[in-house]
Amino acid sequence: MKSVVCVKRVPDTEARIRIGDDGRSVDPSGVKFILNPYDEFAVEAALKHKEAGEGEVVVLSVGSAESVDVLRTSLALGADEALLLTTTQSAEGLAVAEAIAAELKERKFDLILFGMKAIDDDLQAVGAMVAELLDLPSATVVTEFSVEDGKVTAHREIEGGTEVVEVPLPCVLTITKGAYEPRYASLKGIMAAKRKPLTEKEAHLGLSHTIESALEYPPERQAGRIVGEGSDAVPELVRLLREEANVI
Amino acid sequence: MATAERARNRVDTRDFLSVDGQLNDEELMIRDNVRTFVSAELLPRVPEWYELGTLDPAVARELGKLGLLGMHLTGYGCAGSSAVAYGVTCLELEAGDSGLRSLVSVQGSLAMFAIWRYGSDEQKNEWLPRMARGEAIGCFGLTESDAGSDPAAMRTVARRDGSDWVLDGTKMWITNGSIAEVAIVWARANEGVHGFVVPTDTPGFSANEVKGKLSLRASVTSELVLDGCRLPADALLPQAQGLGAPLSCLNEARYGIVWGAIGAARSCFESALEYSLGREAFDKPIAAYQLTQAKLAQMVVEVSRGHLLALQLGRLKDAGQIRPEQVSLGKLANVNAALGVAREARTVLGANGITLEYPVMRHANNLESVLTYEGTAEIHKLVVGNAVTGIAAFR
Ligand SMILES: Cc1cc2nc3c(=O)[nH]c(=O)nc-3n(C[C@H](O)[C@H](O)[C@H](O)COP(=O)(O)OP(=O)(O)OC[C@H]3O[C@@H](n4cnc5c(N)ncnc54)[C@H](O)[C@@H]3O)c2cc1C
Numbered sequence: 001m002k003s004v005v006c007v008k009r010v011p012d013t014e015a016r017i018r019i020g021d022d023g024r025s026v027d028p029s030g031v032k033f034i035l036n037p038y039d040e041f042a043v044e045a046a047l048k049h050k051e052a053g054e055g056e057v058v059v060l061s062v063g064s065a066e067s068v069d070v071l072r073t074s075l076a077l078g079a080d081e082a083l084l085l086t087t088t089q090s091a092e093g094l095a096v097a098e099a100i101a102a103e104l105k106e107r108k109f110d111l112i113l114f115g116m117k118a119i120d121d122d123l124q125a126v127g128a129m130v131a132e133l134l135d136l137p138s139a140t141v142v143t144e145f146s147v148e149d150g151k152v153t154a155h156r157e158i159e160g161g162t163e164v165v166e167v168p169l170p171c172v173l174t175i176t177k178g179a180y181e182p183r184y185a186s187l188k189g190i191m192a193a194k195r196k197p198l199t200e201k202e203a204h205l206g207l208s209h210t211i212e213s214a215l216e217y218p219p220e221r222q223a224g225r226i227v228g229e230g231s232d233a234v235p236e237l238v239r240l241l242r243e244e245a246n247v248i
Numbered sequence: 249m250a251t252a253e254r255a256r257n258r259v260d261t262r263d264f265l266s267v268d269g270q271l272n273d274e275e276l277m278i279r280d281n282v283r284t285f286v287s288a289e290l291l292p293r294v295p296e297w298y299e300l301g302t303l304d305p306a307v308a309r310e311l312g313k314l315g316l317l318g319m320h321l322t323g324y325g326c327a328g329s330s331a332v333a334y335g336v337t338c339l340e341l342e343a344g345d346s347g348l349r350s351l352v353s354v355q356g357s358l359a360m361f362a363i364w365r366y367g368s369d370e371q372k373n374e375w376l377p378r379m380a381r382g383e384a385i386g387c388f389g390l391t392e393s394d395a396g397s398d399p400a401a402m403r404t405v406a407r408r409d410g411s412d413w414v415l416d417g418t419k420m421w422i423t424n425g426s427i428a429e430v431a432i433v434w435a436r437a438n439e440g441v442h443g444f445v446v447p448t449d450t451p452g453f454s455a456n457e458v459k460g461k462l463s464l465r466a467s468v469t470s471e472l473v474l475d476g477c478r479l480p481a482d483a484l485l486p487q488a489q490g491l492g493a494p495l496s497c498l499n500e501a502r503y504g505i506v507w508g509a510i511g512a513a514r515s516c517f518e519s520a521l522e523y524s525l526g527r528e529a530f531d532k533p534i535a536a537y538q539l540t541q542a543k544l545a546q547m548v549v550e551v552s553r554g555h556l557l558a559l560q561l562g563r564l565k566d567a568g569q570i571r572p573e574q575v576s577l578g579k580l581a582n583v584n585a586a587l588g589v590a591r592e593a594r595t596v597l598g599a600n601g602i603t604l605e606y607p608v609m610r611h612a613n614n615l616e617s618v619l620t621y622e623g624t625a626e627i628h629k630l631v632v633g634n635a636v637t638g639i640a641a642f643r
Contacts, residue, residue: 030259030260069273072273072277073277076277076281184281184284184285184313184314185277185281185314186313186314186315186327187278187314187315187316187319187327187329187333188315188327189315190274190277190278190281191274191327191328191329193274193277194273194274
């Protein structure tokens with residue numbers, strides 16, 4: 001079985017984000033970038049399925065030259081080969097999906113995996129778009145899957161439960177937290193990574209139809225308020241939580 | 249303070265001098281991997297181990313899975329990393345706790361190194377792969393209760409009986425002793441000091457844990473008792489001749505301490521920095537007072553300087569040019585620096601600084617052991633003094 005996992009380089013979840021001088025992008029200076037955590041689940045899933053049988057895992061990223069980092073990380077974890085589709089401009093989801101689809105059309109894969117979403121723009125769209133562009137079936141928000149007789153049985157996380165779906169191979173899956181707890185790279189894996197094939201070529205980005213026009217910081221946290229004391233305060237507290245805070 | 253927060257973002261408080269730029273991609277990846285592992289998997293468990301005065305021996309397998317045990321050795325399941333990669337690993341482990349770094353130092357640089365450097369092929373094949381995986385923990389018994397800085401005063405003896413060897417004596421302060429599957433024991437025979445590979449289930453071998461330690465509590469320290477401990481001829485480390493052999497092992501482990509101490513210091517500094525920004529006294533964060541900033545600035549100086557020193561030693565070691573007195577200088581300088589940082593950091597945390605909730609006092613206490621083991625600060629001063637004067641002042 002041959003899998004490709006599409007991965008993205010994103011700011012570290014712990015990074016303190018600053019808005020750049022243009023007012024519409026993140027200032028990357030001093031920010032650490034990591035392999036998107038949801039993509040880690042997808043890489044882990046591909047590796048687990050490879051280890052259970054025969055197969056090969058290719059990792060692919062669309063991004064700047066720096067995205068080599070996250071590809072090397074994936075190779076260190078155990079992927080066999082990496083492909084970077086380079087671009088110097090930021091692009092919307094559909095444009096990226098078109099670049100990925102154009103590349104994957106040329107190569108045959110049984111499984112095309114994505115993280116459920118990237119933690120930077122939270123788009124949750126590229127996986128499904130690639131499926132559509134390649135005319136392949138897909139399942140999103142998958143916590144666990146098995147492959148048998150040319151089809152995938154996938155567990156999807158839905159509100160309050162699990163949905164089990166069957167999809168024929170080849171297909172696209174987007175993976176979320178579940179059965180695939182990401183491993184740590186081993187030292188040998190890291191040292192072997194630099195000898196594994198990593199190809200770079202220019203991305204054929206589609207046209208971007210949306211433009212990020214502004215980024216804003218979240219509002220400063222407001223000071224708290226004491227609504228009363230003892231049990232007398234409870235009804236008012238409940239009312240506020242329901243009507244103002246909208247949390248119950 | 250939001251502006252201050254954003255201005256601060258431009259500075260990498262973990263790497264003020266941009267030392268990272270001197271590391272290659274592989275070294276950075278190894279560093280990040282260990283850093284994440286320590287903070288996600290080990291740090292949550294360290295305070296409890298420290299409080300109980302132990303550590304879960306299963307952690308050795310976790311470290312083995314990552315390939316960190318004997319990582320700088322080649323063959324026999326070891327990864328053969330650079331000295332710098334080993335160094336950054338020690339730094340990140342000790343940013344967690346000196347006990348974790350001690351486990352890795354003793355396993356890789358003392359026990360495994362002794363077998364790897366001085367052992368027979370059979371000994372290497374039997375022990376190194378299992379030790380690299382963390383399935384067999386090793387310890388290294390040189391010190392005795394009356395022979396520490398002066399190991400030549402050791403009383404443990406090895407006597408020939410037919411083709412067997414029989415060991416008698418007591419080793420003291422031995423890290424991992426009670427959790428080890430194998431002990432490297434140094435003993436005096438007629439012709440000089442020999443090293444032995446002793447499976448800890450050998451009759452006549454026993455280990456008693458040292459209790460009541462106030463330092464390096466997340467580490468097991470033991471007394472080893474050898475009471476007519478009979479070993480076959482092939483238990484002898486064939487290539488080890490005299491005290492130079494165990495001393496060369498110590499030099500390996502010491503190199504890791506040069507890096508590790510900076511990890512402990514960095515952790516103390518980060519803790520003090522964060523605390524000082526959040527803690528208000530007299531209506532301002534204590535970080536806004538000059539006296540606090542003087543402390544923080546000095547900590548940054550010490551951590552940065554020590555980091556560079558460690559890197560320089562690492563590059564020398566990778567070039568095969570490092571000399572023992574240079575390692576002594578590094579251990580002396582960086583452990584002292586780390587102790588100073590830990591002590592200052594503790595004052596910044598006020599009363600909270602004495603608790604296990606923050607890492608500072610734990611590091612400060614640990615560093616007292618680090619100051620003493622692998623050659624005390626005094627002994628390393630004598631080594632450096634000897635190197636520059638040509639006059640040995642040890643006795
Ligand atoms: C937590 C811990 C773990 C350890 N793990 C191990 C281990 O795994 N294996 C092992 O073999 N050992 C281990 N040790 C032992 C350690 O290496 C010794 O404690 C160390 O070498 C010092 O020996 P000592 O304690 O006997 O002190 P001593 O040698 O008695 O020294 C006491 C003091 O006298 C000073 N002194 C000694 N000689 C001189 C001199 N010539 N001039 C000036 N000052 C001098 C010393 O610097 C020190 O300040 C460990 C120790 C500790 C605390």
